[in-house]
Amino acid sequence: MIQIGIFKFASCDGCQISFFDISDTLSNLEEKVRIKYFVEGQDDNKFETFDISFVEGSVSTPEQENKIREIREVSRYVVSIGACSSSGGIQSVRNFLDYSNLVQQVYTRPDLIKSLEKSKPISDYIKVDFEIRGCPAEKEAIIEVIYSVILGKKPYKPEYPVCMECKRKGNPCVIIFGKPCLGSITSAGCGAVCPSYNRGCYGCFGPVKNPQVETLKELFLSLGLNQDKFYESILMSFNAYHPYIREKL
Template sequence: MKIGVFKFASCDGCQLAFFDISDRLLTLPVEIEYFLEAQSENSFDQIDVAFVEGSISTPEEEERIKEIREKSEKVVTIGACADSGGIQSIRNFMNFNEVLSSVYPSPEYIKSLEKSKPVSDYIDVDLEIRGCPINKEHLYEVIVSLLMRKTPSLPEYPLCLECKRKGNPCVLILGKPCMGSIIKAGCGAICPSFNTGCYGCFGPVDNPNIDSLQDIFREKGFGDIFERILTSFNAYNKVYREKYEEKS
């Protein structure tokens, strides 16, 4: 199986998962054709699977992701930036020109799209691996499943179930902001395991009850940070986006 790993607007964190499983990749019939962060010689013609990190934030990136789609049998997005716009999509809810001029001293030289959007806004995506960053075991599961031509087994249930399995007390009841009931599992409930709230790195489950959780946040006295959490790691996820469009 020939694969390529491509980066767009992101921090590179999700690509590092490939290094974390590199010893196991060596035992699989996988050829890495393109991976700028990992090798000096790269080629990109036709590949079986393109793993894409990062959101689409510039006109050049828009054209490039379409080219990758044309040359790839399957496209798999990795991480919150590629799946949901990432931290950089916070700007989507602000005045673009004001943001641009506040960051760059000469904004007239910057070629940027007004909004930072998920890859799926521009092309068809075959599979998403959630997280900020992704779980290396999820990446390995996807690669093996693609080799075996089967559907990968990735968590589709809320993070709350991971806390239950680990015997964690509910940090929301203990007075910490926690998005666990509407967020996909996959991180191993790292933050609640250390008595810290969950800020939703893995994005929403299907049909999340956002209104109910927001009411609980208000009752607990930290309702003012609820929207800030939604517009963070997965700010332009389609579920969150619909919520804001409905509000406006």
């Protein structure tokens, strides 16, 4: 019996909702899979030991920093789900600003705020065995991880960019039409959903290894986008604090 825990840190809950979308699949696996901890979805929760711990959200408070270490200690596999957990999320934009000034501007009682200065992915604190990208995480990728643990194999994860998915679908490159697109530096897995509707990729699946950010910036500049626009409106979003991206900023 595979014991599963599903946890939430700083996030919007969207990735956890993906588990409701696969409820039929989980029901069919009831003899092999048991969800022991899922505050969002059940009343009876036990924090004991887990074969798989799925973690949504970034680490943004001291309590969360302690909790993620506890989860690691009792888990066989820890899987980050979604952009917040793997990259710090949109909230990690604060990492590039003056934290004290930001808190003063946003809250009427900043003295009551007990948060960390930076919103970080869980991999900054513990070993993560597998990442499920996306905003939100794709339900098919969650199912892949669960089946892989049951079968004792390594989960499949695309190692190529969204551009490959566009090619397979026969999509014309939206950059040709003057639309900014992060597909060339973004991991595949979404099925190129945005370019398929004539929109540029927003990079919600996170960067590929060694993303060629400077090359893409040069291309964007040729389209009339200045450097500030490139960084602030394009890169500074879902995955601004992913290790592959923050070293480029």
